[in-house]
Structures are given as structure tokens and as C-alpha cells.
Amino acid sequence: MKIKAKIRRDMAVVKALAKHPMETGLRKDKKTDKLIPAKFIKELVCKHGDKVVYHADFGRSVSKNPYVAFSFAGAKKGDNIAMTWTDSDEETLTVEAVIK
Amino acid sequence: MRKNRRLLLKSLLGITTMATAMTAMPRLAMAKWSKAFDSSSVDDALDDLYGTTELTTDDTITLKIPEIAENGAVVPVTVKTKMDNVTKISIFAEKNPQPLAASFTLPEGTAPNVSIRIRLGESQIVKAVVEADGKLYTTEQEVKVTIGGCGG
Amino acid sequence: MTRNKLHLVLLLASSLTMLTACIDSSLANESTASSQNQPAIDIITLIEQAEQALAEAGRLGFEWSVTGPLLEVAHTTYKAGNHEQATTLFQEVKLQSLLAIEQARYADENWQMLVPVID
């Protein structure tokens, strides 16, 4: 997951691109003709310090390698944010970034 | 565009130095992922997510989505509104097998302005639902999904 | 699916109409002859001709992407003992290759037709 965060007009603008196949469970493997099991991010959370500033729940209609953008108040340049996704297999990944 | 790209280049070069710590963390105990994401109709999903299907159409909500999708697998969507006290924004793709694409919970201080890229299996209506002051408002737009020629 | 087939037929037909007009008369006679079920050339000769024509099309840089795979199918069919169908397939390989060769000749003489000219 890559995160770009910067302050613009008093708001922290966050853009993130997560690397994830986002398999719907409805797609067939072209070679074996069998369904590829579902595996998709269900939850993406962003924390600024201890505060949750963004919480997204995803279904199967979110594109492969999900991209999100949002903005929140109360942060300043140099602050840290941490984003965590959890997928349908309960796998999880946290990535931190510094607000520029 | 060119200016954007120059900025982008800078960030491209800077990106590897950006502090990124990867740690496995226990799953955050947040609001439970809703079974609404498994529902096969918009109404069921609405009911599961909000406990109601009553929506007020409000065209002041901005639903920015292309009228003709370049690539059905990657359709950029932005939902934003000037309403106050927005607590939730959700996006539905009516004809997808499970229409609820994403639902955003926005704590105080987070702007009611979210972007995401979604998949659209075919041409259909995409609906945005905004929860503000406990009430549900909606707007929608038709998106045509074309099957590629040679570019795709 | 039927639409796809129709599409394919249309494509084939269009390439054929575009090209057969230019193909020299001996070739045209030959294909008429075989379609009228007159004594056909033996399959070994046909295979040789098909492969030679394909190699020539390749040498000219004009081989069609569909012809090589078709040749494989033809060989498999032949090995399976289905000579009648194999004959049809080898004929198709030969025809496609001859069309490609003709395309190369045509391109050599006429490629400048698509160069934009400003008056």
C-alpha cells in the first residue's frame, strides 16, 4: 500500500493505493475453468494518532488494487498517519506515512 | 496536466524514502462489516445497512462518475456534499451481483468527500447515499460500460 | 456466439473479396477446380504446398496470426486419420498463405496509398 498525504487548505488530503487482487469469487480461472475463491479487502481504516479519521467498508465491486482518497481536519505537516486494511481471509496490513 | 505530472514525478522519486512501516496488527475492533455487502438487491442492502429503504433525492450531492466508462474494471467515483453532520456515505451499483460497493463511516472532522475506483459489470445506475443528521439522501447517475475494441 | 461466427464469416468474406480480385488467374482456376470435386491433388502434395506457402508468407513478414495455429489443427486432424477434414484445413492454410503473399505483393506496390498528402 502506498500513501500520499499532504496538507492543503488546513485539511490533510490522503490518497492511498493498496495492492490487492480483490477477487470477487465470481471469476473463473481461464486455464482450469474453476472459480477463483473470493479474497477482497473488507475494511480500510486510517488513524491519525489514536483517532480513527476514516473507515471504509468494501464489497466485491471495488476495483483490483483499491484506490481511495479522503481528507480530514486537525492534522499538521510532519504528523503520522497509519492505514490498515483487513481482507476476507482476515489478512491485514498496516502502512504508515508522514503528512507532507 | 503537465504541472500535475511534474509534481507526480517529484513524488515518484521521493516515494521510496517515504517512511512506510509494515506491521501485522490485530484486526481493529470497528463497526462490524455489514451483511449488506452480500445482499443481491439495492433495497435489501439499504435495509441491512441502514434499517430502512427510504431515501430522499437530493441533487446537491455531487456524484462524479463518468457517463461512459473507459474501463468497466476501473471506474473512478467521487461523492461529495456540502451537507453538515454527514456520518456515512455509501455507493451502490444496481446491476452488480452485490450492489453495495463501499460504505464510508466519517468521524467528525473528516470531509464528506470520498473517492474510490469501482467495477461495473455492465451499463447501469450508480447511486450514492449520504447519511446526514440521521436522514438518508441520494442521487444517482447512469453509467454506460462499453466493451472494448482494440485499446483495452 | 452466433454473432461472433457471423463476424468471422464477414471478416473472411471481406478479406477474400478484397484480395481474390487481385489473385492471378492460375490460382483462381485451381481453387475453382478443387471446389468442383475434380480429381484433387494428393494430400501429401497439399501439405507440402500449404507449408511452403506459409513459409513464404512468413519470409515476407506477412503471415497471418491465425494460419500457424490452423496448420497445427490440420496436422492433428490428419494424424487422427480424418483425411477429408484435414484436406479442407490444409487447403485453408494454403489459401490464407497465398492471400498473405498476395497482400505482400500488393503492399509493396501500393503502400503509399495510405500516406497522407497535403494539397
Added chain:
Amino acid sequence: MKCLTCLSAMLVGTLFMSTPSFADPQSDSDDVRAFFQKRFSNITLEDYADGAYALNENARMQWEEIEEFPPYEDAVDEGMVLFETPFANGKSYASCFPNGGIGIKQDYPKYDIETQQVITVEFAINQCRTSNGETALPYGQGELAYVSAYMASTSRENIIKVIIPDDDGALAAYEAGKKMFYERKGQLNLACATCHISIAGGQLRAEITSPALGHTTHFPAFRFGWDDIGTLQKRYAGCNKQVRAKPFALQSEEYRNLEYFHTFMANGLPLNGPGSRK
């Protein structure tokens, strides 16, 4: 449908284009530009670097959204690491290129008079590897494409400046590339020029065909269809297959000559690769 559209386009095409006499590269390029200027009078030369997105606002908007956080950044990062990692002999890619390989893509392809051949960036990358005792890499995608993408990223905004030296071989290579561009081939009997000059800006099913002018600016490109970054010549092979012509080997003499012609046409345009395409 596609076939019918193409057919009628071909007929129309033949009507308004007549046979030119032999021309020098510069006037070829001037003619192509004049042709496009006439067709798309509201587009500046620089806009052609954006391909079909210069012609359609709706598609352009989506492309710009994607470029907000483009899918090729990982590849470029990886390319930078690969580029900077020394070979077993201690040398690196930088030792093989002018200016250490940074900001030089606008000068490629080059014609090497000594070996009488066209040298593309990708070809030079593998030449660099083999001359330093490393194995050659596949030309379509993967590590070589990442290195090339990184090199392209350091050349963004630079103005394409391909030179055809005063040499019979160089001119012949250019002419061969030009001929290939205008030759109809494949089962569909289409030339590069059919879609990308004659009917450029028109619609092939759901696609707007992009103008040939500016094609080379944004490669290597991330194409969602490939799900990866790939080289210009990988696209050439793809185009050949789409008209059902058997593609040439990547970095074959044929494709290098084609790239030489194709890029010369884009002289004066800014590089903006890597780019994302659907």
C-alpha cells in the same frame, strides 16, 4: 460491425489520399502534422502526447483521475532499484548511457552508423547487460520494462529529438519503418495507418482510435489490459495480433525500424511516460 466500419473507412481513405512521391523524413513528418492539424484543428501539437485522451473529454477526465495515483509507480520504483543495482562486474546501467542514463530518452531511438542499426532504449538496456556479462532480459514486460520505465520517468517533459544522420543505412531504416507503418497486413487487411491516421479519432467499437502522432511519448505504459507496465514494442505485437498478423520478435530489425519512424514523427512533442492506458 468493426469490419464494415473499417471497410468504409478504407474506401473513403483511398479516395482522399493520393500517391505521394518519395519524400524526406522531415517533410513526411510535416505532412502528417498538417493532416492532423486539418482534422483536429482545436488541438495543439503538445496535446498529441496524451493520445486518444486529447480527443475525448470524458475519457480524458477518467485518465486524469487514474493519473492522480497511477498504477505504474511501483514499477518505476522497482526500475530505479534495478537501475542502480550494480552488475556482477561492479558496473551498472549508468555506465552504458550518456549522462548516466538519466533524462536521455528523448534522443532514442538512435541510429548507430558503425553497426548500421537502430538502437532503442530497450535494445540498449540489453546490450548493456550482455556487454557486462549479464543475461539479456525479455523485451515485453518485467524487469527490462521497469528499468526502461524508470529511465522514461527521468526524461519526462523533455522534448523528443530523434536524429536521422546523413547516412544511407539510417535513411533506409527509416524508410523501412515507414513502409511497415503504411502496409496493410493480417487477416483484417489493416495497416497501422488505417486506424491511426486515416480514421484516427474515429470509433472502432468502443474505442476512439488514437492519432499516430504522439503514440511513442508515454511508453513504457501501464495498460489495465496487461495489468502491468509494458514496452512500446509489446504494443506493436499486440496491434499486429489485433489485425491477425503474426507479430515480429520484439526488438527485431523490423520493429526497431518501425519505432524509429514512429518516434521521429513525434519530434518536438514532450515525453510524458510512463503513462497509464486502459
